[in-house]
Amino acid sequence: MSHSSTRTGYALGAITILFFGLTALLLSNSWGHPPARQQIALVDKAFLEKTPWRQTYTDLVQAKEDMSDFDCYGCHDKKKPPVLRFDANSILIVPEEHKNIVMGHGSHNRNNLCYNCHNESNLETFQVRDGRELKFADSTQLCGSCHGPNYRDWDAGAHGRINGYWNTSLGEAQKLACANCHDPHAPRIPTHHPAPGPHALRTPITAEYSPVPTH
Amino acid sequence: MITAARQYLIFLQRSARIAFVGDWRYYTWMAVLTAITLLGLNAYAKQLVHGLVVTGMSDEVSWGVYIANFTFLVGVAAAAVMMVIPVYIYDNEELHDLVIFGELLAVAAIIMCLLFVTVDLGRPDRFWHLIPGIGQMNFPNSMLSWDVLVLNGYLLLNVHICGYLIYCRYQNRKPTKWFYIPFVFGAIIWAVSIHTVTAFLYVGLGGRPFWNASIVGPRFLASAFTAGPAIIILALQIIRSVTQYRITDKALLTLRSIVQVSMIINVFLLVCEIFKEFYSGTTHGASAKYLFFGLHGHYALVPWIWTAITFNLIAMVILVLPVSRSLRWLDVACVLSIVGIWIEKGMGLVIPGFIPTPLGAVVDYVPSLNETLVCLGIWAFGLLCYTIFLRMSVPILQGRLTQANEGLPEITEDAPTDTALPRPAAH
Amino acid sequence: MSSPEPTLHSDQPVTGSTDRRSFLRSTAAFAGLSALAASLAPLRELKDFSSSEEFLQKYYKELSPEEMKKVLLRITDEVEHQYGIRPHVRDLKPMDGVEFVYALNLTRCIGCRKCVHACVAENNQSRSPEIQYIRVLKMPHGSMDVEKGNHVYDDKEVPDKGFFYMPVQCQQCKNPPCVKVCPVNATWQEKDGITVIDYDWCIGCRYCEAACPYWARRFNFTKPEIPADRLNPEMAYLGNRPRKQGVMEKCHFCIQRTRVGKYPACLEVCPVGARKFGNILDPESEISYILRTKRVFIQLKEEMGTSPRFFYYFDK
Structure with a gap:
């Protein structure tokens, strides 16, 4: 037997061992497993809510809610318009009975007078600057009397939200009123807690790649 | 007709048989390659079950080392044919017989390319959707459909040329010129096209400014014509040492001049690119900034690219100096340029194109173990194919395996590969 | 690499060593096949990757209304099987005059x-x-x-x-x-x-x-x-x-x-x-x-x- 064929024999033996070893290694299945699925908490269903933040007078009527808040003459005297009082800085003092109202409409206290909107001679209606009297249900027209461009946009559907059907021949479009989103006494949209941010598949996304600091 | 078919089948059977015989070195080499291939196959089976989640890719960096290797190997395949140009256009006799080794390398590289694309698919079971006729091929809009066409076409061209020339040699007759010369010229043009199309795959994406640059195509070709012949220089030396097939130093030095010129052009184009990305200072340079210097505290690719550039520069200097006329230095330069270009085109071209994402996020990419095993498996399989191709063709080219010695005792299993088969008494 | 010795083996007689080598080759091949099988072992976990119906399904734009009905039924069944809820799956077409x-x-x-x-x-x-x-x-x-x-x-x-x-x-x-x-x-x-x-x-x-x-x-x-x-x-x-x-x-x-x-x-x-x-x-x-x-x-x-x-x- 030649030198070379002895070597071949050894090589074949080694190869057999290599392949059997490989078989055992592969069957041990000890690598290449997928990373464990991240435990991501399901989002709070509150974030999926479509109902607007606020209910308007009309909503409350439709929902048959307690309307006693709108029964002005349950407390006030029909013949005596309430007198407004101001502090030393000419800032309106909100009476104790209405302390839930935050006066925040307009900057620099320029809209600091209840009767800019409420009708002093009939508290259950609004008064517009042009002298018209409006029902509570028609509050959008009252807002529009000052906020012309926004009212125009809202009227065209460009300001505020419309839910339901974009194609009104197939279903109803539900248009929200100003007061569904804006508190008439403090119309600026309040800040909110945001829904959770994204979870990346790999390197957890951190804010570090962003030059914008988070607070 | 039937006799011709019968003869061809005998040829195939004899060459297949010889792929399974060799000496102990051959067996060991093949066994090691098979073992690595199986590790890769195993890793791919896991990927098939669990999805691409077992790789390091993500929605942010949605292509990784699979496509990087694919891009590199398209270059190798294209460049293998570059040996053909001196032979058929400039009638370089030294390289004449070596062309087949180059084309066989191209075949092996294309097989690897197709495998790398396949393992990158999320739904390989739907591969048939690509086949025109039964599927839907988005041709000519999608550059990927172009790529599928040109790669397969190139594979067929090279299989035809090699197969035909080897079979003629087996039958000991002169090849009919019209039956292969047109294909040879076709393959030369096709070689440029496969790499250009692959470059266009990236260049066509307007949303990725790092790729959307016209220099990518020329750079692809320059780097391919460096790395491809460099691989062939190394392969030829290995063939020479294990088979005693006559390969002259002059042939290797002819290839050296191809590598030399390509490397100079490659480095020049790199300089052009770096200048464009950094001098203008536009925000479109973010990917290049990430690649070369890191971005927002992420430096994953910085060591890679500087290694690549260092290797390429050293290789260029060696290649330009007369020292590279000595094979030892030439080998060093070849290894450096292969590694350098692999990094540059893989980690350096594919990955930074994704970073930052079109929405500005910087997410690093690191290939996973499983992904790396799949890559190694495909490389091992490619080498396995190339070894088998050489094992079949070398005895035929040496005239040890011919139609004339059909029926005579075959090369036995442990015969050293250079042993001649008994020659027929009368020719 | 050393150059192998130029021995002629062409007319080597059949000996015990050849037998042993062919045995060794068979075992090596068998070991290789077992490694191949082991490497494919993870595929056992490949479940509902693609049903034959899904695998052979035609391109969306080539599906006839009847074929689409079958596809929607298959999807409905698959969803019900997986989630325990029978969904309402439709193939909705674009409306005219709408962008x-x-x-x-x-x-x-x-x-x-x-x-x-x-x-x-x-x-x-x-x-x-x-x-x-x-x-x-x-x-x-x-x-x-x-x-x-x-x-x-x-x-x-x-x-x-x-x-x-x-x-x-x-x-x-x-x-x-x-x-x-x-x-x-x-x-x-x-x-x-x-x-x-x-x-x-x-x-x-x-x-x-x-x-x-x-x-x-x-x-x-x-x-x-x-x-x-x-x-x-x-x-x-x-x-x-x-x-x-x-x-x-x-x-x-x-x-x-x-x-x-x-x-x-x-x-x-x-x-x-x-x-x-x-x-x-x-x-x-x-x-x-x-x-x-x-x-x-x-x-x-x-x-x-x-x-x-x-x-x-x-x-x-």
């Missing part, structure tokens, strides 16, 4: 991310790993450079002073790069302007993901996971039916809603009415009004020539 356009008011958006999660809930996106079609960027005032955006802000309260918020989702381009690059036509633009994906045709090459300048496309890197109690059973073939591992998905303007006349889910949940959607071919629609009257509106990365159907605009 959808979206507009987002950057003056209004407060960055609350409600749209992100409403979208996930509506469109049956995977919860882990997480797939979301909308990414909200927190941007410093004065810049539209997305690289300055923060994706992961976790402020207690939004909006934060000095920042604006820019939600980005599929821009439903008129000239979509993703459609152009898809090698198998698995994604295309419908006549109402929505770029859709046939999840049963996609091969998962992710070329579209690389092509999209808005990072709008998502890939199912593994089998998606949706808790059964959060599954939305109102489904569309090109819309929110559950996806499989290895395919792409993205925002489709809530096809299952918008093609029956409803607003998309992200719009309906927006607390500030920053999101506007409608038919641009209808001059009376709010979307037509916005594009007619607002002075500044932006197509993100306009220079890409993608011509998005998604506009960003400002009130003041």
Whole structure:
């Protein structure tokens, strides 16, 4: 037997061992497993809510809610318009009975007078600057009397939200009123807690790649 | 007709048989390659079950080392044919017989390319959707459909040329010129096209400014014509040492001049690119900034690219100096340029194109173990194919395996590969 | 390497050593085959990868109405089998005379991310790993450079002073790069302007993901996971039916809603009415009004020539 064929024999033996070893290694299945699925908490269903933040007078009527808040003459005297009082800085003092109202409409206290909107001679209606009297249900027209461009946009559907059907021949479009989103006494949209941010598949996304600091 | 078919089948059977015989070195080499291939196959089976989640890719960096290797190997395949140009256009006799080794390398590289694309698919079971006729091929809009066409076409061209020339040699007759010369010229043009199309795959994406640059195509070709012949220089030396097939130093030095010129052009184009990305200072340079210097505290690719550039520069200097006329230095330069270009085109071209994402996020990419095993498996399989191709063709080219010695005792299993088969008494 | 000794073996007699070698070769081959089998062992776990019906299913545009019925039935059964809920799966076609356009008011958006999660809930996106079609960027005032955006802000309260918020989702381009690059036509633009994906045709090459300048496309890197109690059973073939591992998905303007006349889910949940959607071919629609009257509106990365159907605009 030649030198070379002895070597071949050894090589074949080694190869057999290599392949059997490989078989055992592969069957041990000890690598290449997928990373464990991240435990991501399901989002709070509150974030999926479509109902607007606020209910308007009309909503409350439709929902048959307690309307006693709108029964002005349950407390006030029909013949005596309430007198407004101001502090030393000419800032309106909100009476104790209405302390839930935050006066925040307009900057620099320029809209600091209840009767800019409420009708002093009939508290259950609004008064517009042009002298018209409006029902509570028609509050959008009252807002529009000052906020012309926004009212125009809202009227065209460009300001505020419309839910339901974009194609009104197939279903109803539900248009929200100003007061569904804006508190008439403090119309600026309040800040909110945001829904959770994204979870990346790999390197957890951190804010570090962003030059914008988070607070 | 039937006799011709019968003869061809005998040829195939004899060459297949010889792929399974060799000496102990051959067996060991093949066994090691098979073992690595199986590790890769195993890793791919896991990927098939669990999805691409077992790789390091993500929605942010949605292509990784699979496509990087694919891009590199398209270059190798294209460049293998570059040996053909001196032979058929400039009638370089030294390289004449070596062309087949180059084309066989191209075949092996294309097989690897197709495998790398396949393992990158999320739904390989739907591969048939690509086949025109039964599927839907988005041709000519999608550059990927172009790529599928040109790669397969190139594979067929090279299989035809090699197969035909080897079979003629087996039958000991002169090849009919019209039956292969047109294909040879076709393959030369096709070689440029496969790499250009692959470059266009990236260049066509307007949303990725790092790729959307016209220099990518020329750079692809320059780097391919460096790395491809460099691989062939190394392969030829290995063939020479294990088979005693006559390969002259002059042939290797002819290839050296191809590598030399390509490397100079490659480095020049790199300089052009770096200048464009950094001098203008536009925000479109973010990917290049990430690649070369890191971005927002992420430096994953910085060591890679500087290694690549260092290797390429050293290789260029060696290649330009007369020292590279000595094979030892030439080998060093070849290894450096292969590694350098692999990094540059893989980690350096594919990955930074994704970073930052079109929405500005910087997410690093690191290939996973499983992904790396799949890559190694495909490389091992490619080498396995190339070894088998050489094992079949070398005895035929040496005239040890011919139609004339059909029926005579075959090369036995442990015969050293250079042993001649008994020659027929009368020719 | 040493050169092998030039021995002639051609007429070597059959000896015991040859027998032993052929035995050794057989064992080596057997060992190799066992390693091959072992390497394929993980495939045992390959379950419901692709049913034969799904595997052989034709391209969406080539399905006859009867074939589509069968496909919808198969999907219905699969969903019921997996989630225990029988869904209502439809193949909704685009309406005539309708081209959808979206507009987002950057003056209004407060960055609350409600749209992100409403979208996930509506469109049956995977919860882990997480797939979301909308990414909200927190941007410093004065810049539209997305690289300055923060994706992961976790402020207690939004909006934060000095920042604006820019939600980005599929821009439903008129000239979509993703459609152009898809090698198998698995994604295309419908006549109402929505770029859709046939999840049963996609091969998962992710070329579209690389092509999209808005990072709008998502890939199912593994089998998606949706808790059964959060599954939305109102489904569309090109819309929110559950996806499989290895395919792409993205925002489709809530096809299952918008093609029956409803607003998309992200719009309906927006607390500030920053999101506007409608038919641009209808001059009376709010979307037509916005594009007619607002002075500044932006197509993100306009220079890409993608011509998005998604506009960003400002009130003041």
